[in-house]
Amino acid sequence: MSSSSIRITSALSTEHRGRLMEMARDVKFPEGARVFEEGRLADRFWIIRSGTVTLDIRVPGRRPAVIENLGFGELVGWSWLFPPYLWQLGAEAMTPVRAQEFDAAPVRMLMDADPAFGSAIGQWVGRVLAHRLHSARVRLLDLYAPYGSGLTP
Numbered sequence: 001m002s003s004s005s006i007r008i009t010s011a012l013s014t015e016h017r018g019r020l021m022e023m024a025r026d027v028k029f030p031e032g033a034r035v036f037e038e039g040r041l042a043d044r045f046w047i048i049r050s051g052t053v054t055l056d057i058r059v060p061g062r063r064p065a066v067i068e069n070l071g072f073g074e075l076v077g078w079s080w081l082f083p084p085y086l087w088q089l090g091a092e093a094m095t096p097v098r099a100q101e102f103d104a105a106p107v108r109m110l111m112d113a114d115p116a117f118g119s120a121i122g123q124w125v126g127r128v129l130a131h132r133l134h135s136a137r138v139r140l141l142d143l144y145a146p147y148g149s150g151l152t153p
Contacts (some may be wrong), residue, residue, distance in 0.1 A: 007073035051097030080104035
């Protein structure tokens, strides 16, 4: 699954994307800012307008391992959709970032109120989650397995 297939412009219909974007507010993160920390409350999410966000995972006794770099149109954060709503990864702005930010609770409420919208958002986030899980697996194998993952990025 390519990252372009999980970008919001490819993943959601114009109608569903429009409904979601009505809930957005513009935010900025300076280079080096932590967007969120693994294990903390996941009460919002972002879609990148410009810049790069790196996802990472804590590794005991080592620096966090970079899992993936995210750019234009990509979802930053999926843990907001699944109880107990705690970040499973960390995220950092690698360049100055402009993004659209969403409060999770109102989005979840709209998903419950409108089953078609809820299904579309759930399927999108599910595809993102599957992609991130694969990226994490490959990256961790490359870092820590005796012979790497055997896959090239």
